[in-house]
Amino acid sequence: MNNFFFELKEGMLIALRAIRSNKIRSILTMLGIVIGITSVVLMTTAISGINNAFEKGISALGSDVLYVNKRPWFQNVDWWKIRNRKNITMEDFEKFKELAKLPQAVAPVVNSNRTVKYQDRRVDGVFLTGSTADYVKTTNFTFDLGRFFTETEGKASRNVVVIGSEIAKNLFPMGNALDKEIKIGNENFKVVGVLAEQGSFILGPFNPDNQVYLPIGSVFKYFMSRWSSSITINVRATSPATVEETKAETEGVMRKVRGLKYDEDNDFAINQQEALQQNFNSVVGVIQIAGLFITGLSLFVGAIGIMNIMFVSVRERTKEIGLRKAIGAKRRTILGQFILESSAICLMGGMVGLVLAILLSMVINQFIVTSVEYGAFIIAIVVSLLTGIIAGFAPAYTAAKMDPVEALRYE
Amino acid sequence: MNIINIEHIAKIYEVGSEKVHALRDVTLKIDKNEYVAIMGPSGSGKSTLMNMLGCLDTPTSGKYDFTGSSVSEMSDNDLAKIRNKEIGFVFQTFNLLSRSDALHNVELPLIYAGIPAYERKERAETALTEVGLKDRMHHKPNELSGGQRQRVAVARALVTRPSIILADEPTGNLDSKTGEEIMILFNEIYEKGNTIILVTHEEYIAEHAARIIRLKDGLVESDKRVDNRFVPKPKATVIQ
16 A cells, blocks of 8 residues: 555656656646646536526525416326316315315415506516415515515505516616505505525526516406406415325315316416426536536547547657666556556646636536536546546557567667 | 576467477576676577576576575565665666756666665766766766766666676677777776676677576576686776
């Protein structure tokens, strides 16, 4: 073992000598690895950034919430079978609320789009969420200012609104949103609460930060017809452990509410965040595979460069190899020396690539929240070392099996 | 005591479909503290014999015992070990690492012997001092004269305290005056009790040895002790 470390250390020193004595060539070779590692690290960072954003966003939605809709979020049934389903109405919701015993909270939800204005500031296409006061209990919302609207305000369909953090930032850059009158569409609403930052960009319009929340009655009054729209019923289980139980009950209760006979299929869908997750995973999976393929390709090109240079280097140093063998270097010593040399080049390239990736991710950070994690360090080190070992092996093997007599005679 | 004991060795190379008998049947013994010159025209097999003696190559047939162990049956690794510990090579073209200074060049065999850095440095410095390069230790080969380069190579051969020093045309790339100086150095090394095997085709170089073995067509033509060997006088200016 001692011997191994001795050889490793001495091999390392010899490798560094060789690299130093051929600076320009070593640097040019390193470039391929630098590019490869930079792209690998950036790709993993970007993917984990997207994942984190999604996790964060989805946890704002709550993993123990069921969404009862007319249609499933991601259809795997033929569309004509579900296009004629009846709307889920407020009456359905009232009945459901009465019959369902397990949920911690239930709330009806409708959504619409409107422009939101305050004085001369405006945000277009804001997602409106209309619901009851219980809505907040189906979420994990936290507040920067104020509160959610009350049951009284909800039932009376008052012109009150709770705004998401992004909306607040846009309309009230100086803060102080509370009790201000904002215009939603053409109606005035009083701000009673401002949410703390909840979700993330990845959820798009579903991001709570980009929404405004108002009593469901107000939405029906001003923005959409109560009769032509189907509502979503948000059902929150008491804990993630009781989700399945709650789901079973929800299905039973909904069938009763909808008056379905035993042989009829459900004419509603119970959606879960899980579906969102699955959909997301399949999309990210494709990005991941494509990304890894492309970055893998650039790394592969870098590795070929290393291999090429190492072959040239072995050829050039044939006489040196002969001498080293003559004075006592064993095959594995020579093998180790050249593999160490290519690994050292790759490792240095990897480190430079890592630094470059960190700098670049700071730039990207301006657009997407990413951060280079510890995992990326390990990836950079392991991947560059592996590249060095794999790319260096064939040339090193050629060197190791040289006949010392032939090698010494080489001119 | 026999250091080298060769019995009926032959070496056959296959060049294409043709078989070349580089050595046909060579038997010889070399004792401790001998000074042997191996001579012969090109094609006589002296290079092959030298490679064999240096454990760089193994014979096709025959027996080769080196300090009692059988070289002909050794693995590559064992051969490397023997070369490292028991044999000091001096080549015609010096074969120094051009990017490394004299000290590192001399240290090299000690690295492969697994000797720790501080001891290596000490021993390499001693060896360089012995060959008269005390104040050239940190010069690179291209900053040294031909004679000095060969001295570095000799120091590298000496540093492991080998059983034999194997010199292949050590003066072949030097002018006659510098060559003579190197031969004086070899003489001193010999006087200190080392065993030297010199391969050359120059008569006047071979005259320095105490025994001359002549090869021809892969066979030993003659093997003679030299009674009045030419002992060069060291000049005061050579070794400072």
